[in-house]
Amino acid sequence: xxxxxxPQAMTAWSLEQWAAGRRVGFVPTMGYLxxxxxxxxxxxxxxxxxxxxxxxxxxxxxxxxxxxxxxxRDTQGDLATCERHGAAVVFMPSTLYPPGFGTSVSVPGLSxxxxxxxxxxxxxxxxxxxxxxxxxxxxxxxxxxxxDFQQLAIIQRMTxxxxxxxxxVPGPLVRDADGLALSSRNRYLxxxxxxxxxxxxxxxxxxxxxxxxxxxxxRQLGLDLLEVDELDYLEVVxxxxxxxxxxxxxxxRAVLAARxxxxxxxxxxxxxxxx
Ligand code: PAF
Numbered sequence: 001x002x003x004x005x006x007p008q009a010m011t012a013w014s015l016e017q018w019a020a021g022r023r024v025g026f027v028p029t030m031g032y033l034x035x036x037x038x039x040x041x042x043x044x045x046x047x048x049x050x051x052x053x054x055x056x057x058x059x060x061x062x063x064x065x066x067x068x069x070x071x072x073r074d075t076q077g078d079l080a081t082c083e084r085h086g087a088a089v090v091f092m093p094s095t096l097y098p099p100g101f102g103t104s105v106s107v108p109g110l111s112x113x114x115x116x117x118x119x120x121x122x123x124x125x126x127x128x129x130x131x132x133x134x135x136x137x138x139x140x141x142x143x144x145x146x147x148d149f150q151q152l153a154i155i156q157r158m159t160x161x162x163x164x165x166x167x168x169v170p171g172p173l174v175r176d177a178d179g180l181a182l183s184s185r186n187r188y189l190x191x192x193x194x195x196x197x198x199x200x201x202x203x204x205x206x207x208x209x210x211x212x213x214x215x216x217x218x219r220q221l222g223l224d225l226l227e228v229d230e231l232d233y234l235e236v237v238x239x240x241x242x243x244x245x246x247x248x249x250x251x252x253r254a255v256l257a258a259r260x261x262x263x264x265x266x267x268x269x270x271x272x273x274x275x
Contacts, residue, residue, distance in 0.1 A: 061125030
């Protein structure tokens, strides 16, 4: 496994793979890798000959009061995970924005609600860094986790709209044995907070198991089970357009973001249509 830090060297490596007829798979990350990330690397390996994992904590997607400065890092652990899961390259640039960088990519419709409502500028930061990473890494395909469902939808839209030529493959959300969706931020949770954080997946499972077709009743069912300090949103949205639904008449997703202590957690589950 190679570690590449310069964007130019990264592009050169990738162009060699293209010339040799090898398919390049890509998993962008911000590091502090867990089993959820490892499953994305495995998935990329099923779709490509060589897998590149990028590790870059992207300042553009953090708000002024967010955890950029204390975002967890573990370079040695991350490299070991990438090696174990068969990555060919770990791309770890010190910065991705050279002097004079002046472009911002935005996907306004899909970015407005849900996490976009509480994190102004976040998805512009994500779309901008992913577009730039695609330009540097030149992947044939890239994997994005379904845990960040809105992010996945935005990247799919951007990639199609800008004809970036990268196949986007969704990676299923991975949970701990107790049901908590894996996240690098779970390490911030104390024991009581972790216990209460489990109410997120409990609420979503109850919503999925219920037969209720009306979203208002379904939502109330989930709300009654939450033990969080602050709710950002609990919505049932169309799985394609992310529009809020009133009836479960098409494939949908229940999506949830909440704070437990000062830790912001997100989770989601697919919901089948109910006649
Ligand atoms: O999902 C993430 O970890 C980040 O948003 C991403 C896609 C690596 C962009 O910085």
